[in-house]
Amino acid sequence: xxxxxASFGINRRVLxxxxxxxxxxxxxxxxxxxxxxxxxxxxxxxxxxxxxxxxEFVARVTRQGNPDFVPPDERIATFDNDxxxxxxxxxxxxxxxxxxxxxALAALHPEWKDxxxxxxxxxxxxxTLAASGEHGMAELVMATHAGMTSEEFQRIVIDWLATARDPxxxxxxxxxxxxxxxxxLAYLRANGFKTFIVSGGGVEFMRPWTERxxxxxxxxxxxxxxxxxxxxxxxxxxxxRLPEVNFVDDGPxxxxxxxxxxxxxxxxxxxxxxxxxxxxxxxxxxxxxGLGLLVHHTDAEREYxxxxxxxxxxxxxxxxxxxxxxxxxxxxxxxxxRVFTFD
Amino acid sequence: xxxxxASFGINRRVLxxxxxxxxxxxxxxxxxxxxxxxxxxxxxxxxxxxxxxxxEFVARVTRQGNPDFVPPDERIATFDNDxxxxxxxxxxxxxxxxxxxxxALAALHPEWKDxxxxxxxxxxxxxTLAASGEHGMAELVMATHAGMTSEEFQRIVIDWLATARDPxxxxxxxxxxxxxxxxxLAYLRANGFKTFIVSGGGVEFMRPWTERxxxxxxxxxxxxxxxxxxxxxxxxxxxxRLPEVNFVDDGPxxxxxxxxxxxxxxxxxxxxxxxxxxxxxxxxxxxxxGLGLLVHHTDAEREYxxxxxxxxxxxxxxxxxxxxxxxxxxxxxxxxxRVFTFD
Numbered sequence: 001x002x003x004x005x006a007s008f009g010i011n012r013r014v015l016x017x018x019x020x021x022x023x024x025x026x027x028x029x030x031x032x033x034x035x036x037x038x039x040x041x042x043x044x045x046x047x048x049x050x051x052x053x054x055x056e057f058v059a060r061v062t063r064q065g066n067p068d069f070v071p072p073d074e075r076i077a078t079f080d081n082d083x084x085x086x087x088x089x090x091x092x093x094x095x096x097x098x099x100x101x102x103x104a105l106a107a108l109h110p111e112w113k114d115x116x117x118x119x120x121x122x123x124x125x126x127x128t129l130a131a132s133g134e135h136g137m138a139e140l141v142m143a144t145h146a147g148m149t150s151e152e153f154q155r156i157v158i159d160w161l162a163t164a165r166d167p168x169x170x171x172x173x174x175x176x177x178x179x180x181x182x183x184x185l186a187y188l189r190a191n192g193f194k195t196f197i198v199s200g201g202g203v204e205f206m207r208p209w210t211e212r213x214x215x216x217x218x219x220x221x222x223x224x225x226x227x228x229x230x231x232x233x234x235x236x237x238x239x240x241r242l243p244e245v246n247f248v249d250d251g252p253x254x255x256x257x258x259x260x261x262x263x264x265x266x267x268x269x270x271x272x273x274x275x276x277x278x279x280x281x282x283x284x285x286x287x288x289x290g291l292g293l294l295v296h297h298t299d300a301e302r303e304y305x306x307x308x309x310x311x312x313x314x315x316x317x318x319x320x321x322x323x324x325x326x327x328x329x330x331x332x333x334x335x336x337x338r339v340f341t342f343d
Numbered sequence: 344x345x346x347x348x349a350s351f352g353i354n355r356r357v358l359x360x361x362x363x364x365x366x367x368x369x370x371x372x373x374x375x376x377x378x379x380x381x382x383x384x385x386x387x388x389x390x391x392x393x394x395x396x397x398x399e400f401v402a403r404v405t406r407q408g409n410p411d412f413v414p415p416d417e418r419i420a421t422f423d424n425d426x427x428x429x430x431x432x433x434x435x436x437x438x439x440x441x442x443x444x445x446x447a448l449a450a451l452h453p454e455w456k457d458x459x460x461x462x463x464x465x466x467x468x469x470x471t472l473a474a475s476g477e478h479g480m481a482e483l484v485m486a487t488h489a490g491m492t493s494e495e496f497q498r499i500v501i502d503w504l505a506t507a508r509d510p511x512x513x514x515x516x517x518x519x520x521x522x523x524x525x526x527x528l529a530y531l532r533a534n535g536f537k538t539f540i541v542s543g544g545g546v547e548f549m550r551p552w553t554e555r556x557x558x559x560x561x562x563x564x565x566x567x568x569x570x571x572x573x574x575x576x577x578x579x580x581x582x583x584r585l586p587e588v589n590f591v592d593d594g595p596x597x598x599x600x601x602x603x604x605x606x607x608x609x610x611x612x613x614x615x616x617x618x619x620x621x622x623x624x625x626x627x628x629x630x631x632x633g634l635g636l637l638v639h640h641t642d643a644e645r646e647y648x649x650x651x652x653x654x655x656x657x658x659x660x661x662x663x664x665x666x667x668x669x670x671x672x673x674x675x676x677x678x679x680x681r682v683f684t685f686d
Contacts (some may be wrong), residue, residue: 076562217416219606228603237598246603256571282580285580
């Protein structure tokens with residue numbers, strides 16, 4: 001293990017939250033939707049096999065009379081978020097949020113100066129933080145994601161996103177969404193699909209901005225969550241966030257979450273890691289028409305390059321399964337003409 | 344406690360399931376939607392205060408420039424199911440299902456002849472069944488709702504609904520849905536609302552038929568659930584239903600479920616019992632425009648009459664709260680010209 005945040009060995013099981021929405025400004029999703037109305041809807045995709053397979057799949061399931069035709073109501077598409085729709089390096093954005101929150105709250109917690117893993121965060125000691133493992137991560141998440149109402153947490157997320165900047169690209173994190181994937185979301189919706197996010201990330205961390213950035217409304221976001229408790233305070237009802245895991249939407253949890261929160265089996269699923277393996281199996285191995293796609297991070301120059309040999313965002317079993325199951329492996333370097341909307 | 348099923352003291356916490364959808368035939372929802380397109384959309388409602396309040400609320404939140412205007416995306420309406428959208432007497436339909444399943448499965452379980460609460464079910468001994476309490480109910484539910492895949496359970500529900508008949512009306516249970524409420528669902532949708540079911544009943548028991556009967560697709564149904572497990576069997580992925588409670592969507596669980604599964608606060612909520620109290624509080628006491636409505640069962644002749652003094656479907660605290668919070672109390676006898684679609 002190195003000492004860079006990228007190789008943290010951060011476990012998704014501890015990056016959690018839950019959600020609600022605020023009125024938001026127009027973002028990349030709408031801009032892309034407008035731009036693509038007149039032109040090739042997948043203009044950021046190179047004319048390679050990946051694009052062809054996507055377009056042919058959509059044609060097959062939407063053409064009346066085709067044996068693979070699927071009625072619009074059943075055109076469910078599910079997208080992983082971290083590494084599939086936006087950048088997950090050098091660390092999950094939600095982890096960057098948790099670290100910033102520890103720093104922001106440190107004055108209220110003088111004991112953190114001498115308590116791990118908080119001490120490590122405050123001192124920027126990534127090696128010790130990584131060594132605190134899953135238990136340490138859980139402590140960080142609970143200290144920063146629980147102990148307030150859902151509305152208060154939503155406000156904290158929105159305020160943080162407004163000022164936080166990615167260390168490499170020096171841009172708001174919401175701008176580090178992949179333009180080809182935003183085009184793909186819009187293209188599917190234009191073809192009658194209902195698009196959902198199914199992410200290991202915290203649902204309440206995502207819901208405040210997914211509509212603006214991806215065109216996906218809060219009620220179509222499935223994610224990990226902590227428990228909440230209903231209570232009346234001063235005559236007003238509120239939901240209070242508790243430091244207790246409710247649901248982990250990762251790996252085999254993804255088909256479970258899809259069934260529980262959506263209640264239909266997708267016909268298309270998009271991921272980038274072994275945490276998406278079971279979602280793609282569930283989507284494509286039922287006997288009906290099903291599209292599976294993995295984003296393969298092969299472009300260290302424009303973004304990052306990692307798969308089997310990294311402890312972070314590990315893509316290993318799912319890459320083997322892709323070959324067997326004929327899933328599309330979208331090669332970021334070859335298949336994407338542009339990576340970001342700001343390119 | 345009497346010995347009729349109606350006074351079971353059945354606890355909602357033990358009537359559970361989870362869901363997915365099948366292609367379904369057109370049902371009451373579509374027929375009502377077509378019929379009301381040309382006429383008064385709430386034609387089964389008498390011209391009383393209840394109807395006026397509903398219509399005025401919808402006008403207020405949908406009229407551009409009105410201070411209470413709500414953008415379409417945020418027009419979320421949530422409906423309880425049992426006793427609000429369809430009949431819950433003489434017992435929850437899902438309990439009737441569980442009892443029938445015990446009888447259907449009895450040949451595979453010879454031990455049930457001598458084991459409670461199964462013995463009571465097989466002998467039609469409702470008094471002993473009631474006395475088995477919450478623990479007995481949980482045993483019934485787990486024996487009939489778990490131990491198969493989600494797809495198998497869905498098929499069992501659909502097959503049962505095709506032949507089961509309500510004991511009083513001698514009709515399929517799905518025909519015992521309330522016409523005025525189906526009109527209300529359609530009316531809200533016609534005004535840009537997104538309609539959700541938020542029920543204490545099992546989500547997988549409801550999802551196979553809610554689109555046909557209410558026009559509510561599976562992904563807009565929130566309910567109680569048992570846990571499921573993802574597994575590969577003979578090279579095919581499946582979700583296996585476990586005899587373990589996952590989520591109880593009742594009472595204070597309803598706002599929790601709304602936040603977790605929908606992620607937005609409703610602006611209108613509809614219920615009929617104390618199990619809906621917190622959902623209506625959450626919906627109407629936030630400061631913004633909010634409509635709360637309780638269906639009051641006052642019509643023993645056309646349906647049933649019950650509220651405070653019954654152990655079943657208890658409406659007590661919520662009736663008090665309705666007066667304080669100006670919720671509509673829809674009087675079935677006075678406010679509904681017709682109760683069922685077959686009237």
